Amino acid sequence: MSDKYQALPAPTPETQHFWDGAKEGELKLQRCTSCSHTYFPPRPFCPECASRDVEVYSASGKATLYSYVINHRAPKGWDAPYSIAVVELEEGPRMMTNVIGIAQTPEALELDMALEVSFEQVSDDIFLPKFKPSAGGAS
Amino acid sequence: MKPGSVAIVGAAETTELGRIPDLSEIGLHADAALNAMKDMGIGPKDIDGIATAGTSPTNLAHYLGITPTWADGTAVGGCSFMLHVRHAAAAINEGLCETVLITHGESGKSRVGKSGFGRSDGSLQGQFEAPFGPMGPPTMFTIPVLRYMKDRGLTHEQLANVSVVQREWAAMHPRATFRDPITIDDVLNSRMIAYPFRILQCCLVTDGGGALIMTSAERAKDFPTKPVYIIGTGESVETPMISQMADFTSSRAFRVSGKKAFDEAGISHSDVDHLMIYDAFAHLPIYGLEDLGFCEPGEAGQFIMERNTAPGGKLPMNTNGGGLSYMHSGMYGMYALQESVRQMRGTSPAQVEGAKISVSHGVGGMFGASGTIIMSNERP
Ligand SMILES: [Zn+2]
Secondary structure, eight states, rough: TTTTTOOOOOTTTHHHHHHHHHHOOOOEEEEEEOOOOSSSSSOOOOOOOOOOEEEEEOOOOEEEEEEEEEEEEEHHHHHHHHEEEEETTTTSEEEEBBBBOOOSTTTOOOTTHHHEEEEEOOOOSOOOEEEETTTTOOO | TTTTTTEEEEEEEEEOOOOTOOOOOHHHHHHHHHHHHHTTOOOOOOOEEESSSSOHHHHHHHHOOOOOOOOOOOSSSSTHHHHHHHHHHHHHHTSSSOEEEEEEEEETTTTOOOOOOOOOSSSHHHHHHHHGGOGGGGTTOOOTTTHHHHHHOHHHHHHHHHHHHHHHHHTTTTTOOOOSOOOOOHHHHHHHHEEOOOOOOOOOEEEEEEEEEEEEEETTTSSOOOEEEEEEEEEEEEOSOOOOOOOOSSOHHHHHHHHHHHHTTOOOGGGGGGGEOSBTTTTTHHHHHHHHTTTTTTOOOHHHHEEEEESEEEEEEEOTOOHHHHHOOTHHHHHHHHHHHHHHOOTTOEEEEEEOEEEEEETTTTTEEEEEEEESSSSS
């Protein structure tokens, strides 16, 4: 593991809650208390209505596979081919991730398949939100 | 801007294109600038406005010996030069300067004196995209395509065909990097980079540069070159994160920029004789044709398949071979503009006979930004 190239996020005051949540196994999103818009990535105001009255909450962790590529040129320590994907969370926002726990082939990785979050520890403090096929099937 | 009030009067690429190990990036800017000034018989002392990306206007002014009264360092990626043309037109019309030099130079392959594009681990891209193993644009810019293919019915063959048609155009250009014909099978059997993209669907990596010189349409008469009038301009930006692009089947920045340019020019799509759509990857002409309004959503793949954009087609597109075959230093937009100018001057090796209106459409970042310039060799 120590030889693997891993870009590490540097949390900022505006994103710290997300990485703190990830460490506890929770996928944190933000919601506007004025217009109830849910959004990602984190920021201390609502990108829909500009209200600063926003709250952090735990998402369900359920998502569907929105789009992806299968990378064949691996950075050091990564096993190619592997997926670089964008998933659509049940709550609406989309995020980049890797789909894990399934063959990294176009046949296995079907768009719109049901996924659920699975955190992967990559440093003392950073747990990355990755996604695996949903245990319960369709979300 | 008022259509036709400003013109491109100088245009040139670097003396060499492709592999240029004996020039640094600022040297490539200068080589192209010197060629463009020579093109119209002026020198650095005649320039009073500058715009550039990849280096700073300050570096450029100092290196070439220019004392500008107007400078623009807009840097939104490969379409920055489209934005520079738009901003320069406004500056000239406002009287902020008279003669603007726009330069590009990039040592994409040889990486001599290369400027850095450092990513901050604390930026939103650094926190929410970089940790998932992307290896640059081939693994990021390409992510929306599977969604487009599923929702719009695009086939792998149609996507591969984009590269095939552009190679036909490149074959006519002596300075194009790749000129040998290829087939759809060649593309679909070439090395996999990031499924569904194979190497022949990804742009080149080369060294080069280009420069444009602009002035008012009135002053354009004082120079020996054939003026190419700016008749419509547009620009927009959307997001620095490909994962946050609002619609994976259409670029908002493309739609906004394109509409602005067409509205300003007051032309319809059937008036367009020649089209350049920045093609860092094979899907970009497909998104561009639809987002600019040349095709309905989902029709562009078949439109290209039916040879509408190929030599002899009704809408010649990417007639230099594009970033896929001509050259791609990193910020390709300058080369799209150069080919549009050549077509309007009547000097392209792949000249579209009688072409009067050219649209040059660029992308910046990964669907992050856009600029559209509409040119004509006739003043409206
Ligand atoms: Zn709100």
